[in-house]
């Protein structure tokens with residue numbers, strides 16, 4: 582049987598008095614693309630750090646492709662982009678990339694990703710001569726991605742990898758991730774961009790309070806959240822909380838949004854009241870709705 586890319590059992594990690602990861606069980610198979618979601622402080626970054634061997638668990642164990650985390654990193658099995666990932670100062674991007682690529686030339690490793698292809702894939706061609714200290718946030722993230730990919734690792738761990746990127750940069754980033762996933766790379770990423778998780782991940786793991794509170798395909802999580810939203814334009818002052826099925830109402834400008842457990846009853850009620858329902862839109866739960874409902878009360 583092929584080894585899991587990641588196998589955490591009873592993983593418990595503390596930062597001093599803070600229990601950041603609490604008895605977490607998580608198995609990720611090779612080739613999966615998995616999004617780690619959850620509110621601030623849920624334990625996502627701590628989990629990533631423990632998987633990289635940067636934090637020692639208080640209890641439980643982690644295996645990365647069958648090895649202890651530090652061994653897996655040393656063997657070039659893991660590429661990582663961390664939230665506060667450092668780059669050496671007073672150096673040019675090309676020099677740093679050269680050094681990191683050279684370290685993957687050692688015997689027993691997969692070898693460095695060919696330079697031209699790596700540079701083109703990560704879109705850093707124009708940055709090679711730049712000082713590391715002079716990069717913008719999004720440029721820095723692209724350079725960190727190139728370093729993470731330099732050793733052609735079978736497992737990529739990405740902690741909020743696109744947080745500083747512009748729309749175009751994010752689109753290019755996820756296209757690269759899809760290509761890598763299609764070639765068999767396991768990609769695990771923590772993000773607050775739920776639409777990215779929805780579009781890219783084939784599995785979503787929702788954490789809260791250091792624990793996994795949901796785990797499955799995005800579509801499954803969305804469908805587990807009962808309810809739809811009915812939106813339409815309505816004049817100021819009109820109220821709709823007493824319409825059948827409605828569990829909550831909000832207004833943004835001229836648009837009313839009604840959360841409902843029974844779309845048909847709500848629409849019938851509105852029509853019976855003579856509401857014109859201009860610009861009507863009925864929407865299922867988004868991944869954001871699902872995550873909010875899952876983590877509510879667990880913080």
Ligand SMILES: Nc1ncnc2c1ncn2[C@@H]1O[C@H](COP(=O)(O)OP(=O)(O)OP(=O)(O)O)[C@@H](O)[C@H]1O
Nearest residue numbers: 596599600601619620621622623624625626627628
């Ligand atoms: N170095 C640290 N020292 C003390 N407590 C820490 C440290 N790092 C994280 N914590 C605490 O551990 C818990 C988990 O934090 P973690 O950064 O893993 O969450 P997260 O899900 O990655 O959050 P975010 O989405 O904000 O990045 C939080 O309560 C946080 O305050």
